[in-house]
Amino acid sequence: MKVMQLLPELNSGGVERGTLEIAKALIADGHESLVVSNGGRLVNQLEIEGSTHLTLAIHKKALSSLWQIRPLRKLIQQHRPDIVHVRSRVPAWLTHFALKGIPANQRPHLISTVHGFYSVNRYSQIMTQAEKVIAVSDSVVQYIQDYYKNCPAEDIVRIYRGIDPQAFPHGYQPSAEWLNQTIKDFPELENKFLLCLPGRITRLKGHESLIALIQQLHQQYPQLHAVVVGGADPKKVAYLQEMQNAIQAKGLTNRITFVGHRSDIREWLAFSDVVLSLSNQAETFGRTALEALSVGTPVIGWNRGGVAEILSQLYPQGLIDVDNQVALLKAIQKHIDEPQQVQPVNIFSLKEMCDQTLDVYKQILK
Known part of the structure; x- marks a missing residue:
C-alpha cells in the first residue's frame, strides 16, 4: 500500500x-x-x-x-x-x-x-x-x-x-542524573508532593482550577507543590503572563512552577505524585492521562470525554464530577494522606x- x-x-x-x-x-x-x-x-x-x-x-x-x-x-x-x-x-x-x-x-x-x-x-x-x-x-x-x-x-x-507500554513501563523511575539536574534547575521541587498539570498553555487546560486548588490547600499541606509541564506558543504568551500575575497576586509564586515545553514528559509524569486532567472541555482521548497511569502515577480528572473512558477502566477512583471543586479538593487530600496504587495497564x-x-x-x- x-x-x-x-x-x-x-x-x-x-x-x-x-x-x-x-x-x-x-x-x-x-x-x-x-x-x-x-x-x-x-x-x-x-x-x-x-x-x-x-x-x-x-x-x-x-x-x-x-x-x-x-x-x-x-x-x-x-x-x-x-x-x-x-x-x-x-x-x-x-x-x-x-x-x-x-x-x-x-x-x-x-x-x-x-x-x-x-x-x-x-x-x-x-x-x-x-x-x-x-x-x-x-x-x-x-x-x-x-x-x-x-x-x-x-x-x-x-x-x-x-501508547507503547515499553516506553511508559509500570513503576518507571527517572534516572539519578535526571533527578539531580531537575532539582538543580528547580530547587523548589525537592522533597515535595507534586501535582502535575501537563499540556500546552491554553485557557482550555484548567490552570485556574489548579491555582484555586493550591490556594485552598497550601497552608494545610506545606509539602504540596504544583508543576505545569507544557509550553506557550507565541499567541498564548499573554495568557501565560496573566496566569503568572494571578499566582503572584495570591502569594503562590513559590508553590507553582512552570517548566515549559519538555521532551521528557515520561520523566515528569513518573516524578509527580498525582497527575491532573482538568480541561474546561472534554478531551477526545487523553493520552497523557494514559501515559501517567501506565508508569503508575495516579490521575485525577473530570468525568467526561476520553479521559473518563480511560479512568473508568483503569483508575475509577480518579474520576471527579465535572467542575466539582469540593470533590476535587477531597480527592487530592485523600491522595496526599494515603498514597494510592495504580495497577499495571494492559489495554490501550x-x-x-x-x-x-x-x-x-x-x-x-x-
Whole structure:
C-alpha cells in the first residue's frame, strides 16, 4: 500500500504523534508512507523513520489556503497513493477539492480521523465525509452520531489512541542524573508532593482550577507543590503572563512552577505524585492521562470525554464530577494522606491502534 496522511503541521500534539506512529507502522509492515504538512520540528524524526515528507502550506484557516488545491492535486497525481488519510479540517477541505479535479477511476480512497470535538457546522462536517471515519474514542463516536446524521454508523470505526507500554513501563523511575539536574534547575521541587498539570498553555487546560486548588490547600499541606509541564506558543504568551500575575497576586509564586515545553514528559509524569486532567472541555482521548497511569502515577480528572473512558477502566477512583471543586479538593487530600496504587495497564496499546488502522486501510483496498 501507499498511504498519504495530511495534517496542518508537524510540531507537537496528539494529531502529530498519531500521524508519526501510523507512518512508522506502515514502514514496518512493508508499505510506503507519505505525509503532507507545512513542516515542523517532527519532520526529521518522520524521515529518519522511513517516510517521505512533502511540504505544502495546508495549515492556515484562511481563504488564501485555496491556492494550495492545485499543488495538492499535483502531489496526489504525481505520487498516486492508494489511500489519502486526512486528520484535520483545512487539509480535509483542500483534499476534497483536489480530488474533484481527478477522474473518479484514478482517485485514491479517502479516510479521515476525527481527533476533536469540533464546533458543529458545515466547515467541520467535512471530517465525516470519507469512506471510513475513524473516531479516537466512544465519546467521539457519540459526537459524530449526534451532530452529523449524514455519516452512516457503519462507516464509523472507533480506534482508541494507544501508547507503547515499553516506553511508559509500570513503576518507571527517572534516572539519578535526571533527578539531580531537575532539582538543580528547580530547587523548589525537592522533597515535595507534586501535582502535575501537563499540556500546552491554553485557557482550555484548567490552570485556574489548579491555582484555586493550591490556594485552598497550601497552608494545610506545606509539602504540596504544583508543576505545569507544557509550553506557550507565541499567541498564548499573554495568557501565560496573566496566569503568572494571578499566582503572584495570591502569594503562590513559590508553590507553582512552570517548566515549559519538555521532551521528557515520561520523566515528569513518573516524578509527580498525582497527575491532573482538568480541561474546561472534554478531551477526545487523553493520552497523557494514559501515559501517567501506565508508569503508575495516579490521575485525577473530570468525568467526561476520553479521559473518563480511560479512568473508568483503569483508575475509577480518579474520576471527579465535572467542575466539582469540593470533590476535587477531597480527592487530592485523600491522595496526599494515603498514597494510592495504580495497577499495571494492559489495554490501550499503540500496537492495537496501529494494527486496527492498517486493517481499515487493507479492508478499504479489498
